[in-house]
Amino acid sequence: MSNLPLTSNKLLSTLSSSDYERLLPHLETTDLPLGQTLYEPNQPLNYAYFPLNAVISLVNILEGGQMVDATMIGNEGMVGVPLVLGTMQIPMSAVTQIAGQALRIEASIFRSTLQGNGALYSLMLRYVQVLMGQIAQNLACIRLHSAQERCCYLLAMMQDRVGSPELIITQEALSRVVGVRRAGVNEIVNTLGRAGLIGHQRGKITILDRAGLEAAGCQCYRTLRAEYGRLSRP
Known part of the structure; x- marks a missing residue:
């Protein structure tokens, strides 16, 4: 897998050049294969991850x-927000949903960097707020839509994060993301396919009509x- 530009992560790209250069020596590119578990529930976090084109659930x-x-x-955010909030554990798992690459930084270095970089810390706090809003929006979506x-909506989000209309994702994984049984997601995928919005085959969904999908x-x-x-604006 070829390396992507480090600025593929939109959260990091909002930093000033000086703040970004201060963080850069501590970042390393890593491949995240499908199904890799980055965090186990209530276990110490070893790294923070800034996805480039991977999607993590x-x-x-x-x-x-x-x-x-x-x-x-x-690529809109980061995985490891407990580190921003001063803790080293999370009560959930973090699992690669769509394989790709990410930048990672050791948890201890990330925490110390936050303490010495007010602009980065402020950005991360704003991101935490937006992520909390995303989780709340998802709960409302499950209830009302x-x-x-x-x-x-979720397929559109995935395309944004991967940067390609081709999504390498199984229908089993998609059913968990959407929150329905596999038979239900199979029916949805077939309906969207007949409408010409997506193409689908085993393990892959291709967005054919992005405007129609939205x-x-x-x-x-x-x-x-x-x-x-609004993340880039304090």
Whole structure:
């Protein structure tokens, strides 16, 4: 897998050149294969991750092993917000949903860098606020919008984060992201395919009509896109 520009992470790209150069020596590019677990629940966090084109899900694991996705994070943000808030653990798993690359930084170095860089710390706090809003938006979406609308919104978000209309994701993984059974997501995918919005084959979904996909989705996509657009403004 070829290296991507470090500025592919939109959160880091909002930093000034001097602040970014201060952080750069501590960042390393890493490949994140599909299904890799970055964090285990209530275990120490070793790294913070800034995705470049990978998509990571924060996953709640219930008794009995059932998994529920809380939200997904891509090149708009970072994985490891407990480090910003002064803790070293998270009660969820972090799992690679779509394979790709990320920049990572050791947790101890990241925490010390935050303490010595007010601009970076302020940016990370604003990101935490937006991420909390994203999780809340997802909860409202599950309650108020149809599974098909939610699927359209989430596919649009994935395309933004991957930077390509081709999404390497299984329908099983998509069903967990959308919050429906696999049979339900199969029906949605087939419906969107017949409408010409997406193409699909085993393990891959291709966005064919992005404008149509957004129109078929709920308002959540537009709401979150606006929120992330404000991240660069204090």
